[in-house]
Amino acid sequence: MTSTLPAVTTSTVPAQRRPAPEVRSADRTPPPARLRSSRLDLLLCGALLAAILVVQGWNISAYPTLSDDEGTYLAQAWAVQQGKGLAHYTYWYDHPPLGWLQLALLTWIPSALDPGAMTVGTMRLAMLLISAVSAVLVYVLGRRLSLPRWAAGLAMALFGLSPLSVVLQREIFLDNIAVMWLLLAFCLAASPSRHLWHHFGAGLAAAAGVLTKETMLVVLPALLVTMWRHSHRDTRKFALTGAVTACALAGFSYPLFALLKGELLPGSGHVSLWDGVTYQMTRPGSGFILDRGTGSYGVLQSWLYYDRVLPLGGLVGALLLLATWRWSVTARALAGPALTVAILAALALRPNGYLPAMYVIQALPFLALVLAAGTASAAHAVLRRWRAEGERRLVTGGRYALAAVLAVAAGAYVVPRWYDGDRTAVTADANAPYRAAATWLGSEVENPGDTRVLVDDALWLDLVHAGYRPGLGAIWFYKADLDPAVTKTMPHGWRDLDYVVASPTVRRDAVDLPNVKAAIEHSAPVATFGTGPDRIEIRRIQQAAVGGAR
Template identity: 50%
Template sequence: MRAWGIGNYPFPNDDEGTYLAQAWAVRHGELAHYTYWYDHPPFGWIQLAAVSWLPSWLLPDLPTFVQGRIAMLPVAGATCVLAYVVGRRIGLVRPAAAAAVLLYALSPLAVLLQRQIYLDNFAVLWVLAAFAFALSPRRHLWHHVAAGTAFALAVLSKETVAVLLPVLLVTLWQGSHPRTRKFSFAGFGSGFVLTGLFYPLYALLKGELLPGAGHVSLLGTLKFQLGGREGSGSPFEAGTDAHRLFADWLTRDPYLLVGGAAAAVCALVVRRLRPVALAVLVLALVAMRPGGYLPQMYIVQVLPFLALTLAGLVQAGIARLPGRPRLRIAAALAAAAAAVAVAGPHWYEEDHSAVTADNNRVYRDASRWLRETPVGDRAKVRIVTDGVLWLDAVDAGYRPGTGAIWHYKLDQDPAVTKTLPHGWKDIDYVVSTPALRGEREHLPTLRDLFAHASPVATFGEGGGRIDILRIENEPATQIESTPATQIQNNQ
């Protein structure tokens, strides 16, 4: 389900290109393809660097975001295995644990978001590993140390999962023996703190822990992340970004979201299900807080816990039925049939679209243009792209950073602006994508580029099209009214 049509759907998100470019930088000895400003801990794209080199080597002709998505397949597979392990360790019988994995793996939201190159996918893998170690039936001290280490690696992959720390402590309390519990907590704390300290220690050694003039800083960026960026509004208020995001999630999969959330409230009274139920409720409360920033991929963190809670509560209900085992087997089959009848048609429609739709031809065409169209000496040509196509431009021979320029850095990074003494006049081409056009009103240099650009090729039509724009000395006119039919390039 993940691999079928992975390069065709969904439409690329600029974050995917950013993380993939940062993974490329790791393979070349840096933490980011531009100045690393502590926007996220780097362990997520360090892992991406470790898994993405093979698809890029085996399939060099594919657009780089497709190569990156293929690299996410083993991450999705390992996450499903760990979801099964956690299910078994909270007391699910094998069929129930397998059902939880199916609920998780076939959910349209998981099919959509686990294909994409998101740090949350790495974080969820490590969170599930931490839960599996904390619930280890052997109750070995080193398992609890490993739980702390795994959770630290989850936070270093995507810092937002740190809100699950209280839940994991409750899990460790349930999974440890009363006589050795204090050693279990000490071991967990040691693994978590000693692993997590690598990040602030790196910033300290670079002189970038505290804010100051002339450099980025870990604490300065953290302050911005917590209070400086614009919030998404309340999910209960129509018209806000959070409300639209919740509506989109519920449109794609109302059954697992509503069913799993309801199950989490009921499962709090079942001791063995309490860890996964608390995880659902904590993550849901964080998502529903008014005024906070809520990204599209946040729901990735909740999905496995929703599936485990729902499957666990159904099993608990069936176990309470009186009578012979045959009655319970019949009840389990009836529950499975009811799930298929209720959610099956909607899931089939959503998943069928995911594996058959082709939304990304424009990106494949633009990537081919970058690689094949002669524009002179690419090492000297300057081209502005969005995050998704930046690495394609680099692979095509454009100079990283100051030749192939990520549009977001035009006015944001002094290392780039100092190489453009004449501003927009120093740029030769712009690859105009939906993400790039959406930012032009906020970036003065990008706005000037659009005012002095003429299209040489167009791929697709409407708002999802991609235009190749050549920068002219004279102002361009009516760029937005350029016909949306494809303009053939010289080839």
């Protein structure tokens, strides 16, 4: 703030009444008012963004392996583009639809130019835009939470270049889009200008995050903490009230949508929001995350396989920040991100909770921020000790020496591990079996328009583009047992099918799906792509078993 007092010389003010010079905490660097006002910030952020986009974009369609969830969200976006409703089958309130509505917008132009490009591997490129925005928001949030420039850059690099981030952010997951909205909400909540509209905007952005992936709801308390700390005391009540109101009003649009469609509560002949929420809350757990042999333990090991530094280092950093928030300026500034990590970790540690592989996505930016903040605090602690010991002459040069030591130590441990993980991401081809299966089904089946195939959603759009009828010819395998609109077209069950594409997902989940299981048991492979548990088998329903039923 610029002073309005006239300038005076030292001699005109009595010594005992001179104002004390402002003392700035050693572990707090004031952020720039706006990112664009600092050329160094722009250069650093731009250089890191270029590196992130190269690493995440190179080989994006070939690694990691296509997942059924990716195919489902993209197929739902395709249905929106085609005017076929909110999903390619009966929409049953599994997730709010805002996520794939955004996907539909992101993929609209490329799909209009080349309809055949609307497949999972190709449309992963749309996720680069989400990754780019999220990475920049991590940097902006770090600066607004008073991290020094180098620490904000470290957080951005941790978020965007960790092998765990590279793998998960490439995939078409709603979580990646929701995280972008949550980061925007945090940035608005921590705005240094403290305008009321920033807090209203934070509430709307938070609502967009929740309506993209409902699990973001658990992060909102941490957002309120950030907003409380960064709002002006005189307008804090208005700011918080406005943010909560904006978030609630936008969020209530989802149950209002269900109410207007007559699908809020269970009833005969229709799906309901209540049933969808009940399913999500009562789905079988995957076991305790630290018990060997449980599904949750397997998910944890899959995260640590790609990167141990970001998940474990970030968790430790968050706990330390929360433990020292009373006397550490950095800990108080980072209270929101640290609390976010703590909340997500506590939910993951539920004794028998359900833990999906993409769960860690919502924690990645906050893990990066608290780990970078912990590194900055350690560096400043060393500098303070040097000052306390009277070695002031070493402070200026010591900054560079300390930075060099930290960089060498971190590099010796992190770089070899990250190099191996990122090299795999930019060179491996995990999706050759999927491409080969799609090619075979498009070229070897004589009359795809009259052929009925059970397939997972990772291949569903490939078959639609190859001429199979959406929903009747190319059938998402779950729907053959779970959707009455599909089962009524199969009066003889599995006997009304021609092929089943037994991908790893189909084989795994067929145990609980009678029609799918029977189709696999009464079929023989006519083409196999890949080997071992990752193979994809195209199996023809055995006509001898079908007999004259069709």
